[in-house]
Amino acid sequence: xxxxKIGAIAALLSLPLTTYAIKPTVPDYVNQQNQxxxxxxxxxxxxxQISTPKVVEVTIxxxxxxxxxxxxxxxxNSSPLSPYLFVTTAPEATPSSVTASGATGSAAAAxxxxxxxxxxxxxxxxxxxxxxxxxxxxARPIAASSLSFALxxxxxxxxxxxxxxxxxxxxxxxxxxQSLGPYANSVAFPRTIATVxxxxxxxxxxxxxxxxxxxxxxxxxxxxxxxxxxAQPGQQYAVYFSADRYVPPAPTESGDLATDTGVLRxxxxxxxxxxxxxPTDSDKxxxxxxxxxxxxxxxxxxxxxxxxxxxxxxxxxxxxxxxxAQDNCIDIPNRDQLDTDADGIGxxxxxxxxxxxxxxxxxxxxxxxxxxxxxxVLAVLAFKYKKVDETPVPPxxxxxx
Amino acid sequence: xxxxxxxxxxxxxxxxxxxALGAGMAILAIFAGRQIYDFFTPASAITxxxxxxxxxxxxxxxxxxxxxxxxxxxxxxxxxxxxxxxSDSVSLFSYLLAVSVAALVLAGLxxxxxxxxxxxVCIGMYSFPYITNAYNSDAPIVINFAYIFAMLYLLSGxxxxxxxxxxxxxxxxxxxxxxxxxxxxxxxxxxxKDWQALLFAVWATVFAVGSFIAFRASSxxxxxxxxxxxxxxxxxxxxxxxxxxxxxxxxxxxEVCLLVVTVLSLTKDVKVxxxxxxxxxxxxxxxxxxxxxxxxxxxxxxxxxxxxxVLSFALIVTGRVLSPEKTSEGGPGSALIVFGTxxxxxxxxxxxxILMPESADIATFAALTIYTVVGLWAYFVGLTSGDKARxxxxxxxxxxxxxxxxxxxxxxxxxxxxVITFFVIGTLLMSTAFYTKRKSAVAPTV
Numbered sequence: 095x096x097x098x099k100i101g102a103i104a105a106l107l108s109l110p111l112t113t114y115a116i117k118p119t120v121p122d123y124v125n126q127q128n129q130x131x132x133x134x135x136x137x138x139x140x141x142x143q144i145s146t147p148k149v150v151e152v153t154i155x156x157x158x159x160x161x162x163x164x165x166x167x168x169x170x171n172s173s174p175l176s177p178y179l180f181v182t183t184a185p186e187a188t189p190s191s192v193t194a195s196g197a198t199g200s201a202a203a204a205x206x207x208x209x210x211x212x213x214x215x216x217x218x219x220x221x222x223x224x225x226x227x228x229x230x231x232x233a234r235p236i237a238a239s240s241l242s243f244a245l246x247x248x249x250x251x252x253x254x255x256x257x258x259x260x261x262x263x264x265x266x267x268x269x270x271x272q273s274l275g276p277y278a279n280s281v282a283f284p285r286t287i288a289t290v291x292x293x294x295x296x297x298x299x300x301x302x303x304x305x306x307x308x309x310x311x312x313x314x315x316x317x318x319x320x321x322x323x324x325a326q327p328g329q330q331y332a333v334y335f336s337a338d339r340y341v342p343p344a345p346t347e348s349g350d351l352a353t354d355t356g357v358l359r360x361x362x363x364x365x366x367x368x369x370x371x372x373p374t375d376s377d378k379x380x381x382x383x384x385x386x387x388x389x390x391x392x393x394x395x396x397x398x399x400x401x402x403x404x405x406x407x408x409x410x411x412x413x414x415x416x417x418x419a420q421d422n423c424i425d426i427p428n429r430d431q432l433d434t435d436a437d438g439i440g441x442x443x444x445x446x447x448x449x450x451x452x453x454x455x456x457x458x459x460x461x462x463x464x465x466x467x468x469x470x471v472l473a474v475l476a477f478k479y480k481k482v483d484e485t486p487v488p489p490x491x492x493x494x495x
Numbered sequence: 496x497x498x499x500x501x502x503x504x505x506x507x508x509x510x511x512x513x514x515a516l517g518a519g520m521a522i523l524a525i526f527a528g529r530q531i532y533d534f535f536t537p538a539s540a541i542t543x544x545x546x547x548x549x550x551x552x553x554x555x556x557x558x559x560x561x562x563x564x565x566x567x568x569x570x571x572x573x574x575x576x577x578x579x580x581x582s583d584s585v586s587l588f589s590y591l592l593a594v595s596v597a598a599l600v601l602a603g604l605x606x607x608x609x610x611x612x613x614x615x616v617c618i619g620m621y622s623f624p625y626i627t628n629a630y631n632s633d634a635p636i637v638i639n640f641a642y643i644f645a646m647l648y649l650l651s652g653x654x655x656x657x658x659x660x661x662x663x664x665x666x667x668x669x670x671x672x673x674x675x676x677x678x679x680x681x682x683x684x685x686x687x688k689d690w691q692a693l694l695f696a697v698w699a700t701v702f703a704v705g706s707f708i709a710f711r712a713s714s715x716x717x718x719x720x721x722x723x724x725x726x727x728x729x730x731x732x733x734x735x736x737x738x739x740x741x742x743x744x745x746x747x748x749x750e751v752c753l754l755v756v757t758v759l760s761l762t763k764d765v766k767v768x769x770x771x772x773x774x775x776x777x778x779x780x781x782x783x784x785x786x787x788x789x790x791x792x793x794x795x796x797x798x799x800x801x802x803x804x805v806l807s808f809a810l811i812v813t814g815r816v817l818s819p820e821k822t823s824e825g826g827p828g829s830a831l832i833v834f835g836t837x838x839x840x841x842x843x844x845x846x847x848x849i850l851m852p853e854s855a856d857i858a859t860f861a862a863l864t865i866y867t868v869v870g871l872w873a874y875f876v877g878l879t880s881g882d883k884a885r886x887x888x889x890x891x892x893x894x895x896x897x898x899x900x901x902x903x904x905x906x907x908x909x910x911x912x913x914v915i916t917f918f919v920i921g922t923l924l925m926s927t928a929f930y931t932k933r934k935s936a937v938a939p940t941v
Contacts, residue, residue, distance in 0.1 A: 434689065451689045461696030462733045469703040469726050470757060476710045476719050477761040 129165050129174050132372040133341045134334035138363045139169075142325045149351055150325040151180060153362040158335040159319045165334040165341060166323045176348035177333065178322040186316035187307075189233040196226030204228065204306045212246045215301040223253060223298045230291040230308055238308040239285040241269075241293060246302035252295040255281055259288035271296065285311070320359075322351040338384070339374040391419040496521065496547070500554055507558040515566045518551045522570060526577040537578050541590060544574035548594075552601055561607050568598050568610060572617040584625070584633035588640040591621055595644065599651045608655050612670050615648050619677050626680045634685045641681040645698070648674045649705050649722075653712070667709070668721040675702065675725030679732060692733040699729035727754065731777070741785050741798040745805055747778040752809040759816060769817055769827040775810060779834070782806055789845050793852070800846070803838050810835030829884045836888075840866060856912030859904060860919070866896050867920050871927050896920065 136158075142150045154164075159181065166177040194201035197215045204213035215226040241257060257269035269283040271294070291308055295301060321333050373382035379392035387396050388405030397406045407419035414427035422433050423440030432441045435452055451457055496517030503510030522544050528534035535543070548571035555563035571594045575587055595614055602610040622641065625634040652670050682694050706722030734746050751774045759768035785799035792799065814831030843865055847858035870892030877886025900920065905913065 436687065436689075451693070458692035458696065458733065458737050461693045462699075462730055462737070465696040465699035465703065465726065465730050465733070468700050469723065469730070472703050472707040473719075473723065473757065473761055476707055476716070479711065480714075480716065 129167075129344055130341050131165060131167065131334055131368070132370045133163075133337045133339045133374070134165065134368050135336040135338065135371050136365050137335070137368050138333045138365055140325070140331040140333060140360065140363060142331070142358060142360065144325060144327050144358065147324055147326050149322050149357045150331075151320045151322045151357050151359045152333050153318065153320045153360075154333065154335050155362075155365065156317060156319065159317060161337060162319070163335075163337040163341055164321050165337075165344070166321065167332050167334065168326075168329055169332050170329045174344035174346065175323045175331070176344050176346045178348060178351035180320045180322050180352070182318045182320075183315045184318070186314050188236050188310060188313065191231045192228060193231075194226065194228045196224065197228075201228060204303045207305065209244060209304045212302040212304045213306075215295065215297060215303070217297070217300050223296055226295045226297070226301065228293045228295070228303075228306060230293070232289050232291075235287050235289045236308065236310045237285055237287045237312045238291070238310055240280050240282045240309045241306070242280040242309055243306040244279060244304045246304050249302045250297075250299040251276070251278065252297040252301055254296045256294045256296075257281070257283055258292040258294070259286055260290040260292075261288065265292075280309075287312075322357065324349055324351065325358075334368065338371075388419075391417065393419070496550065503554060503558050503560075507560055511554070511558065511560050511563045514551060514554055515563060518547050518567070518570055521547050522574060522577055529578065540578050541574055544577065545571060545590070545593070548574065549597065552597065556601060556605060559605065561605070561609070564601055564605070564607055564610060565613060568594075568613055568617070571597070572614075572621075575621075584637050587621070588637050591618060592640060592643065592647075595647060599647065602651070603654060606655075608666055608670075611648065611651050611655065612666065612673065615644075615670065615673050615677065618644050619673070622677060622681065626684045635687075638681050638685045641678060641685075645674055645678040645681075646701070649701065652718075652722075653705055653708050667718045671702075671718070671721035671725050675728060679728065683732065688736070692736040695729045695733035695736065699726040699733065702726040702729065741788070741802040744778050744781040744785055744802040745798075747781060748775075748802070748806045748809045751775050751778060752813055755813050756816065765817055772813055772817060772827065772831060775813070775831070775834075778806055778809075782838070786841060786845075789842075790848075792845075792849060795846060795849055800842060803842050807835045807838035807842070810838070829888075833888060856908050856916070859908070860912060860916040863896050863899065863904075863916065864919055864923075866892055867923050870896065871923065875927070893924070897924075 138152055138154065140150065140152055142148065144150075158164075162179055164177045164179060166175040167173070168175060190205075192201045192205050194204070194213055194215075197213050199214060201213055203211040213228075215224065218224045241255075245251070251274045254271040254273045255269070256267070256271040259266050259268055266288075268286045268288075268291075269281060272281060274281065293306070321335070323331065323333075325331060373384065375382050375386070376389055377386070377392040379386070379394045381387075381394065381396060383389050386405075387393070387398055387403060388408035391405075391407045393405045393407035398404065399406050400409075407417065409418050410416065410421070411418060412421065412423070412425050412427045414421065414429050416429070416431065418424045421440075422428070422431050422438060423443040426440075426442045428440045428442035433439065433444070434441050435444065437444065437446075496514050499510045499513030499515070499517050501510070502513055525535060525540050525543050529537075529540050548567045551567035551570060552564055555561070555567060572591070575590060595618065598610050598614040602608060602614075622637075625637050648670070652667065652674070678698060679695075682691055682698070686694050702722050703726040706719045706726060709718035709722055710716060731747065731750065734750065735743060738746050751772070754774065755768050755772045758771045759765065762768065782803060785802050789797060789799040789803065810831045814828040814833075814835060816828070817831065818828030840862075844858075844862045847862050848855060851858045870889045872889065873885050873892065874889030877883065877889055900917065904916065908916065
């Protein structure tokens with residue numbers, strides 16, 4: 095019976111310990127999921143209206159592509175997602191305006207990439223030939239070495255075509271009037287850089303140009319960035335971007351987000367400022383790294399005595415390889431940083447001995463002397479006692495039986 | 496474990512094996528649980544390991560099985576290695592302290608002193624990374640545990656002696672030396688340099704008092720010698736921290752000389768004092784540096800020269816003290832005297848060469864002449880007084896001079912120096928050879 099009692103008490107006592115022991119530890123990957131969202135300056139709230147899980151694509155501002163670090167968070171259940179950055183590039187023509195003289199209608203019809211509209215150059219009444227001019231004015235100088243054009247159906251080619259450009263010195267001929275072959279849809283000329291281009295046409299029948307353009311060789315590419323992630327019905331998300339430091343991606347599986355099929359493109363959504371954004375401050379001195387004059391060493395005062403842009407804390411005045419903030423003797427080189435009295439001032443520039451053993455150099459010798467004396471006295475005593483113990487006891491009066 | 500415990504009721508040995516195996520498996524299972532499944536926290540895992548080890552220790556106590564107690568000790572000390580998780584040094588040494596206390600209690604209850612020594616060995620193994628500076632940042636904190644351990648094991652040794660007397664002198668010596676060595680390495684490698692001398696002095700005092708208590712409790716000198724030796728070693732360590740170079744040689748010389756004289760006067764035992772004189776090895780080893788320094792010196796009187804002369808004097812005096820009276824045979828004392836005189840010959844050689852840097856041949860000639868005169872004197876005094884040791888010494892000195900002349904100086908000396916040297920020394924040897932012959936011719940008629 096006693097054993098049962100003892101067993102029951104032991105079990106009760108061990109219960110809290112057992113409960114504590116079998117409580118599983120938090121796996122590392124769970125901790126890793128807590129991304130540092132304070133690194134992002136901006137975010138885009140996303141509330142996709144979907145009834146089944148769907149890949150959602152949100153366009154992000156191009157500025158954010160400079161440092162492509164993103165994070166997506168399910169704001170409904172606060173769990174991170176693995177985003178996929180989808181970047182597309184497309185050639186982008188230099189912005190330009192176009193005007194036409196001798197034509198009817200808007201000149202834009204010839205540059206709208208629409209082959210059903212056209213710019214018409216009518217033949218002057220009674221004239222056997224007429225002339226017209228199209229002027230391209232670009233936002234910046236472009237380089238081109240050919241001109242492409244397309245005519246409407248049942249329209250004859252112009253008799254000749256010539257190209258001129260405006261130069262600081264006046265008008266310059268790029269292509270002298272040149273007749274065209276029966277199947278020509280472009281003319282070539284020496285590579286020329288100019289902002290204003292004149293294309294002159296001489297035609298003997300009414301001319302309808304559906305599209306005409308100078309083939310830019312300096313054309314830039316337009317980059318569009320979008321973040322894709324797998325959204326669940328009834329959930330809200332936030333796409334974070336514009337980070338000021340690297341944030342590792344969430345270690346969650348993302349699935350195939352690269353395939354375009356079935357992607358819900360939400361386009362550009364309103365951008366919000368991340369209220370939890372905290373600028374990177376490596377040395378925790380309250381000054382963000384971007385404006386800190388000593389990034390790795392805390393210097394809240396930002397003192398910069400010589401005004402060279404580098405904080406005093408990061409300077410190494412004595413050039414001993416140890417920066418001022420960590421140098422125990424700032425003005426005198428002392429690579430060994432020897433500080434015998436441990437007062438924080440290196441021996442090289444320490445004028446005061448602070449150690450008790452330096453102030454009282456006899457102290458260790460006193461200690462050694464006392465230890466030796468104690469040992470000697472105790473040794474003498476030990477041998478004295480030993481002799482006493484070994485001294486034979488005289489027989490009792492009367493002898494022994 | 497339960498089966499083993501139940502089995503021990505009838506068959507303690509067999510059950511003990513089952514219990515030990517079960518405990519080992521349980522600790523390994525906890526290790527696997529942490530390593531593979533993240534199932535335990537470090538604190539809970541080590542607590543369980545400790546409880547398992549304590550259970551094994553309890554069984555060893557109940558059934559009086561010392562091997563099982565050792566097993567529990569090993570399990571408890573191995574537990575931190577099997578926790579498979581980083582723990583800070585303070586927690587680790589707190590755990591080791593708890594295990595140490597438990598081991599000492601069990602050792603005290605059952606009189607199993609081996610547990611104390613093995614526990615101390617385990618502490619030493621855990622200390623190794625700290626005293627070799629592998630974890631330098633934590634070492635200054637953990638050294639406080641080292642002081643606690645040193646005091647704990649010193650007291651436990653005292654307690655064991657007081658309670659049960661000295662059962663095995665060798666064991667007491669080993670325990671004292673282990674404790675002292677561990678503490679020495681901690682202080683020497685980790686303690687602040689400016690406090691080391693005082694710390695060594697304090698611990699020397701503690702061990703000295705401990706040695707006396709052990710002696711008074713047991714009435715045996717073995718523990719006194721053991722703990723007293725540690726105290727002496729600490730005093731020597733304190734001295735070595737305070738001094739260096741020739742001064743340290745000097746200090747060690749004086750300390751060893753005083754120690755030998757003290758031991759001899761207290762014990763009246765020449766053998767013990769002779770054994771103690773082996774400590775002269777320390778200043779002798781240090782003196783090699785002084786010898787090299789003095790040889791390359793350009794000054795006649797330096798600290799190194801003074802240290803060498805004092806060492807020489809100390810060796811000769813100690814040798815005289817230790818030499819038995821009226822004996823013609825050489826002993827340990829004679830060896831010390833020979834060593835001591837060799838230092839004098841060295842100092843004479845170096846002194847003369849420093850004195851006459853431009854006339855090395857004359858310096859060599861003068862030194863060899865002195866050696867010859869002294870050698871002849873020693874030889875003849877030994878011959879006339881029947882002192883074999885002195886005679887052999889004198890002969891050896893003469894052999895050295897002749898060998899030096901024939902092997903070195905005949906080739907390296909200038910012609911004039913060679914003629915003078917060979918003439919003078921040759922004359923000395925030849926004249927004394929005739930004297931010897933006349934004496935030996937007379938002797939048989941007596």
